[in-house]
Amino acid sequence: xxxxxxxxxxxxxxxxxxxxxxxxxxxxxxxxxxxxxxxxxxxxxxxxxxxxxxxxxxxxxxxxxxxxxxxxxxxxxxxxxxxxxxxxxxxxxxxxxxxxxxxxxxxxxxxxxxxxxxxxxxxxxxxxxxxxxxxxxxxxxxxxxxxxxxxxxxxxxxxxxxxxxxxxxxxxxxxxxxxxxxxxxxxxxxxxxxxxxxxxxxxxxxxxxxxxxxxxxxxxxxxxxxxxxxxxxxxxxxxxxxxxxxxxxxxxxxxxxxxxxxxxxxxxxxxxxxxxxxxxxxxxxxxxxxxxxxxxxxxxxxxxxxxxxxxxxxxxxxxxxxxxxxxxxxxxxxxxxxxxxxxxxxxxxxxxxxxxxxxxxxxxxxxxxxxxx
Numbered sequence: 001x002x003x004x005x006x007x008x009x010x011x012x013x014x015x016x017x018x019x020x021x022x023x024x025x026x027x028x029x030x031x032x033x034x035x036x037x038x039x040x041x042x043x044x045x046x047x048x049x050x051x052x053x054x055x056x057x058x059x060x061x062x063x064x065x066x067x068x069x070x071x072x073x074x075x076x077x078x079x080x081x082x083x084x085x086x087x088x089x090x091x092x093x094x095x096x097x098x099x100x101x102x103x104x105x106x107x108x109x110x111x112x113x114x115x116x117x118x119x120x121x122x123x124x125x126x127x128x129x130x131x132x133x134x135x136x137x138x139x140x141x142x143x144x145x146x147x148x149x150x151x152x153x154x155x156x157x158x159x160x161x162x163x164x165x166x167x168x169x170x171x172x173x174x175x176x177x178x179x180x181x182x183x184x185x186x187x188x189x190x191x192x193x194x195x196x197x198x199x200x201x202x203x204x205x206x207x208x209x210x211x212x213x214x215x216x217x218x219x220x221x222x223x224x225x226x227x228x229x230x231x232x233x234x235x236x237x238x239x240x241x242x243x244x245x246x247x248x249x250x251x252x253x254x255x256x257x258x259x260x261x262x263x264x265x266x267x268x269x270x271x272x273x274x275x276x277x278x279x280x281x282x283x284x285x286x287x288x289x290x291x292x293x294x295x296x297x298x299x300x301x302x303x304x305x306x307x308x309x310x311x312x313x314x315x316x317x318x319x320x321x322x323x324x325x326x327x328x329x330x331x332x333x334x335x336x337x338x339x340x341x342x343x344x345x346x347x348x349x350x351x352x353x354x355x356x357x358x359x360x361x362x363x364x365x366x367x368x369x370x371x372x373x
Contacts, residue, residue, distance in 0.1 A: 009092045011117030012085050018121025019077040023128045026073060026160025027167060034159070037177075038070045041157045044178040048185035051280045056186070056272075057339055058193040058346070065148040066135075066188055068155045073128040076158050079136060079145050080124060086140045087202075091209040132165065132180050133157045135187035137198055153198075155188050157181065169294040175287045182280050186273040194346045201265060208258045263322065264355040268345065271326020271358075275334070299323070325358050332361035337369055344368055 029037070045068040053059050071079065134156045141147040147154045157180070166176040191197055251259065281288030333342045345351055345368075357364035 009113055011113040012081055014114055014117030015120040016078055016081050018118050019124040019128060020074045022125035023073045027164045037159050037163060041070050041159060041177055044181040048181045051284060052185045052189050052276055055276055055280050056189060058189050066153050066155060067146050070157045070159050072160055076131060076156060077124050077128050079156055082140050082142055083136055083138050087138045090206060091212055129161060131158055132161050133184035135184055137191060153191060155184055171291050171294060172287045175285045176291055179277055179281060179285050179291055182277040183273045186276040190269055200349050204258055204262050208255050211252050211254045260355045264353050264358050267322040267326035267358045268353055270322045271330045274323050274327040275330040329358045329361045333365060336365050
């Protein structure tokens with residue numbers, strides 16, 4: 001856990017250790033049941049490839065470059081820590097330089113990395129029991145967690161979480177596992193078939209991180225103002241922030257512009273995956289209607305009041321809106337111009353929808369199709 005000039009800003013090993021210690025145990029299954037679940041998820045991931053490619057008409061041979069990994073909650077944590085470490089490297093190096101040049105840099109280096117490691121571990125422990133699957137776009141290969149060559153990602157399926165949810169919803173487990181695989185396979189297809197997409201998103205994220213305030217006092221002041229707003233303690237005369245999360249409130253104006261573009265892209269990707277999983281569903285998942293209805297209810301209500309509060313604080317409610325708004329956009333565009341017409345969205349960054357167009361699909365159709373004609 002060392003780097004040039006001293007300790008890293010985040011103790012990544014401590015983050016993993018904290019998350020794996022705090023994460024809740026998965027559902028009880030026998031060894032034979034666990035093996036059967038893993039084997040079935042791998043089969044479904046493989047069969048999903050052709051279903052998704054046929055439905056979306058996004059053929060690609062590069063898909064086999066990205067491995068499918070069936071993991072437990074601890075495996076998901078390790079994979080995401082590796083991804084965070086890679087993605088945040090430029091920002092943390094910037095913060096490292098600023099910290100080392102300031103007073104008390106050595107003390108901050110000794111303490112700050114461990115504090116941040118514990119905080120990140122606590123956050124990941126909360127998320128690790130909720131994620132069913134994930135396409136890791138920025139996934140460095142490790143000995144335990146292989147990734148695609150030349151920057152390719154990996155597809156994670158979190159077996160204990162899938163079993164937990166299928167039991168909670170009381171749905172057909174075989175149908176539910178295939179349904180989940182269809183969603184995640186769509187993400188793998190998106191990034192495999194659209195070669196510029198990964199670099200575009202990484203560029204936006206790095207621009208967002210590049211705007212981050214690295215002065216600790218400035219950050220503390222922004223967090224204090226955000227906390228006042230969330231607690232209803234805004235200074236008199238300031239406008240209401242419209243129920244924004246803590247994550248949104250500590251952003252700079254430039255970051256909000258970048259986030260608007262990222263939100264539109266993520267809404268597109270998540271909505272497209274939901275549209276595909278339901279579109280393919282009737283042909284291969286007999287109980288898809290029941291699964292979708294029960295799953296929507298689960299998404300809407302959250303697990304508990306604490307869960308709802310944490311989702312709000314961390315901005316995860318925005319993630320749920322992305323599924324809903326993005327699916328509406330895709331459905332409306334496909335209904336208007338067909339699947340091939342919708343697939344113009346993957347032509348270049350200029351044909352991606354804006355945040356406003358996600359809400360008004362007709363505006364995207366008019367800009368991309370009418371202008372082209």
